[in-house]
Amino acid sequence: MNPYIDIVIRSVCVYFFMVIAFRIFGKKELSQLNAFDIVLILLISNAVQNAMVGSNVSLEGGIIAAFSLFVINIIFKKVVSKSKFLNKLVQSKPEILIHDGKIEFKTLARLGISSDELDEAIREHGVENYKQVKLAMLEINGSISVISGNENLIQTKHKRIHKTLSDLNN
Known part of the structure; x- marks a missing residue:
């Protein structure tokens, strides 16, 4: 498999894992994060970095991973906004x-x-x-x-x- 396609697939998988994890473990706005939440986010980002890029530590690999995350985020937000089922699944209620x-x-x-x-x-x-x-x-x-x-x-x-x-x- 093409190593760059592998990075895209890995990044998309990590993205969906993080969406599900944040949905399960709670909701907070960034301005409401406490020190423990910030430490957790920093450690998670470090932990999943290798899962996204694997052994490819090149500039291209990092850019492809970041670009993949931006693209999947835009697509996922549009799909969720149009699907009542997914919206209920991902978004919580007040x-x-x-x-x-x-x-x-x-x-x-x-x-x-x-x-x-x-x-x-x-x-x-x-x-x-x-x-x-x-x-x-x-x-x-x-x-x-x-x-x-x-x-x-x-x-x-x-x-x-x-x-x-x-x-x-x-």
């Missing part, structure tokens, strides 16, 4: 973390979200206490969205902006 000021501890435990991570997400959305949260959701992209009961608070991902109703009308 999960309620807090509802009307009550934390869903079983959901947090099942998803592996610590109370510190939840508190941080709440603060990032400009809310001081979980009791002020109407709804907090773990979205399908791994981010945590928070809706508070404060009508004068426009919440963004990283900061809060106080505005009065008259400011909003102008």
Whole structure:
């Protein structure tokens, strides 16, 4: 077999393994990764490198592996977006973390979200206490969205902006 075709096949296999592994072992957005998650990703990338390129350590081999990963990623994303079955299989559903000021501890435990991570997400959305949260959701992209009961608070991902109703009308 052509050694470059072998690299493409190996890279595609590793790609699908990683998609399945991330689906099984949890979802987090890159901005929500902790030190343990980053170490794991770095070690996994090192572990699967040889599985993709084999004994070919040439520049061409590395470029072909990387190109294969980009191409399969584009194709897979398009196929998943068009197939309801694959979308359900690969994408998770949103999960309620807090509802009307009550934390869903079983959901947090099942998803592996610590109370510190939840508190941080709440603060990032400009809310001081979980009791002020109407709804907090773990979205399908791994981010945590928070809706508070404060009508004068426009919440963004990283900061809060106080505005009065008259400011909003102008």
